[in-house]
Amino acid sequence: MRKVAFGIFVVGLLMLTVVACEGIDCTLNNVVTLNVGFYRSDDGSAYTIPDTLTITAEGTDSVLLNRAIRVKSISLPMSYWQEADTLRLHFYNTESSHEMTMRIEKSNTQHFESPDCPTTMFHEIKGMNHEGATGYVDSVVVTNKSIGYGALEHIKVYMHVAD
Amino acid sequence: MERWSTSRFICTWLISLLCGVSMAKEHKEVIPKAPFFCGVAVQADLVGPAMKLVGSRFDQMEVGGRLNFRDHYFPICELGIGESDREGQETNNKFHTRAPYFRVGMDYNFNKKHNGNRLMGGLRYGFSGFKYDFSDPDFADPVWGVGNGLTLDGQKGRAQWLEVVVGCEAKLWLFIRLGWNIRFKARLHQSVSDYGEPYYVPGFGKNGSTTFGGTVNLIFDVGRTTKKSKTKLNELVQ
Numbered sequence: 001m002r003k004v005a006f007g008i009f010v011v012g013l014l015m016l017t018v019v020a021c022e023g024i025d026c027t028l029n030n031v032v033t034l035n036v037g038f039y040r041s042d043d044g045s046a047y048t049i050p051d052t053l054t055i056t057a058e059g060t061d062s063v064l065l066n067r068a069i070r071v072k073s074i075s076l077p078m079s080y081w082q083e084a085d086t087l088r089l090h091f092y093n094t095e096s097s098h099e100m101t102m103r104i105e106k107s108n109t110q111h112f113e114s115p116d117c118p119t120t121m122f123h124e125i126k127g128m129n130h131e132g133a134t135g136y137v138d139s140v141v142v143t144n145k146s147i148g149y150g151a152l153e154h155i156k157v158y159m160h161v162a163d
Numbered sequence: 164m165e166r167w168s169t170s171r172f173i174c175t176w177l178i179s180l181l182c183g184v185s186m187a188k189e190h191k192e193v194i195p196k197a198p199f200f201c202g203v204a205v206q207a208d209l210v211g212p213a214m215k216l217v218g219s220r221f222d223q224m225e226v227g228g229r230l231n232f233r234d235h236y237f238p239i240c241e242l243g244i245g246e247s248d249r250e251g252q253e254t255n256n257k258f259h260t261r262a263p264y265f266r267v268g269m270d271y272n273f274n275k276k277h278n279g280n281r282l283m284g285g286l287r288y289g290f291s292g293f294k295y296d297f298s299d300p301d302f303a304d305p306v307w308g309v310g311n312g313l314t315l316d317g318q319k320g321r322a323q324w325l326e327v328v329v330g331c332e333a334k335l336w337l338f339i340r341l342g343w344n345i346r347f348k349a350r351l352h353q354s355v356s357d358y359g360e361p362y363y364v365p366g367f368g369k370n371g372s373t374t375f376g377g378t379v380n381l382i383f384d385v386g387r388t389t390k391k392s393k394t395k396l397n398e399l400v401q
Contacts, residue, residue, distance in 0.1 A: 060307045080304035110313055112297050112359040115251035115258045119299040119313055 026117035027149055033075035034104070034123075034147055034154055041138035041158040048072050049159070051093045058086040078147065080108060080121045091136060098133035102140065111148070123147040125154065136160060197234035197277055203386045204229050204340075208378040211243070221247035221363045225378065229270070234277050237270040237285070245291070245365025255300050262293030264366025270328065279334035283344065287326035294319055295361045318356035322364045325349050332382060340382035349373050 040047045048070050055065040055076065064076050064087070079085050084105045091098045105127040112119045125145040130137070138158040147154055206227045214222035225243030232238075246261040270285030296316045303310025325348070332342025350372050355361060360370055368374045 057306075062306050064306070077306045079307045079309075081309050082307065110302070110315065110358050112256065112299065112313075112315075114362050115249045115256040115297075116253060117251075117256075118254065119256065119302050121304075 026113060029149055029151070030118060030120060031075075032078070032120050032122060032148060034078050035073065035075050035151060036155045036157060037073040037153045038071070039156055039158050040161045042161060044158075046072055047159050047161065049091065051091045054090045054092075056088045056090075058088075073153070075151075078104075078106065078121075078123050083107075089133075091133065098136040100130055100133035100137050102128065102130045104128050106147070120149075128155070195277070199232060201231035201234050202384055204231065204382050204384045206380040206382040208243070208380055210377065210379050215246075220249050221245065221368070223264075223366065227266075227380075231384075235272045237272065237283070239266075239268055239270055239285070239287075241266040241287070243366060245293075245363070245367075247363035249362060257298045258295065258362045259297075260293055260295035260361060260363060260365065262291060262365045264289060264291035264293075266290075266326070266366065268326070268328070281332045281342070283328070283330045283332065283342070285328040287328060287346070288323070289326060289348075289366050290321075290323045291365045291367070292319075292321045293361070293365050295356075295363075297359065315356070315358050318358060318361070320353070320355045320361050320364070322353045322367055323351040324364075324367050325351055326376075330377075332380070338384040340384065341380070342382060343377065343379045345375065345377040347373065348376055 038047045038049055039045065049072075050070065053065060053068045053071055053074075054063065055074070056063055057079075059079065059082060065074055068074070076087065084103055087102045087104070089100045089102065091100075104125060106123045106125050109122045109124070110119060111122045123146075125142055125147065128140065128142050130140045136159065138160050141156045141158070142154065143156050144152050144154045146152075206229070208223070208225040208227075211223045211225055215224075223243045223245040225241055227239055227241035229237045229239035242263065242265050244261065244263050247258060248261075249258045250256070266287045266289040268285055268287035270283045273282040273284060274280055294317050296314075297318065298312070298314045298316075300312040302313035326346045327349075328344050328346050330342055330344025332340050335341045348367055350367070353360070353364070353370075362370060364370050368376045
């Protein structure tokens with residue numbers, strides 16, 4: 001009987017050792033960005049901007065998007081602690097130049113998953129307004145307020161398209 | 164003639180089969196019934212202290228008490244303290260929690276013989292209310308460059324879960340038993356902080372919708388109600 005009991009003890013410990021094994025399993029797509037898509041104002045279809053686009057933001061010297069050409073959509077970082085981000089979108093080509101300012105009011109919520117995974121900041125869009133480039137940009141619409149993991153589109157920018 | 168012999172063969176075969184069944188019934192071993200109430204046992208988990216000793220990511224100190232009806236039905240109550248104090252392997256993030264947990268449920272002994280060995284299967288309902296701390300000293304805004312770390316202390320969480328248990332145990336000496344079990348755990352409900360889920364839930368294990376766990380228990384049969392039932396169960400075991 002004692003041999004049986006000892007066998008039970010050893011087998012139990014071995015099984016629990018196997019059960020206790022684990023790996024690091026962080027979310028693969030763990031980048032939090034504001035995703036913006038460009039669309040035609042006449043029929044609402046996706047639009048590839050023919051001009052060069054540069055985006056800067058208030059409060060940082062970093063250029064968020066530098067001289068991008070033929071873009072359909074963009075992903076931008078958001079500030080961790082500011083209550084509102086002001087983005088400057090500069091569209092230009094050899095003949096013309098348009099500048100739009102977009103102010104996005106938001107809340108910030110720290111997010112953690114595990115000690116092994118990087119900590120991030122999630123956001124909730126509280127309000128948005130834009131000004132400038134009136135003859136170039138038709139309207140800007142918030143389509144998804146929650147900014148977290150994933151590639152969901154949050155803002156649609158409708159552009160005037162010359163025939 | 165041929166038809167007659169065939170029908171005789173079938174009749175003979177049927178009669179012999181029926182006789183065989185009745186004889187088998189007569190020779191079937193009659194297993195004596197254990198008394199209705201066979202006693203009380205207390206138990207302590209040995210895995211928790213072992214995990215703490217080797218510096219595991221989390222550990223739990225657990226004791227339990229159970230009743231024994233008919234040597235088959237074992238209503239059981241388990242309580243313990245679960246603890247996790249963990250630093251990330253590739254980050255400086257830290258997670259900490261220490262809280263009690265409770266489980267109630269019942270085991271069934273599948274061994275029909277009362278020979279001291281038990282093959283157990285059972286269910287548990289577990290619940291825990293806990294607080295957890297999380298910190299990331301390197302947390303900073305990579306673009307705007309602002310940040311002085313992140314400390315989130317005292318985040319509140321509650322969890323309920325169900326466990327399917329299988330295991331076995333053997334009599335070690337007189338009133339001392341040793342047994343192990345493995346458990347499949349499924350989360351029923353969880354309420355956690357808006358900032359994020361806990362890495363570890365006391366009593367459940369590493370947080371997730373399902374997980375596995377187990378215990379190695381040292382069990383003490385501490386009492387039986389009447390002299391009659393005690394004597395009867397001892398007779399059955401011997």
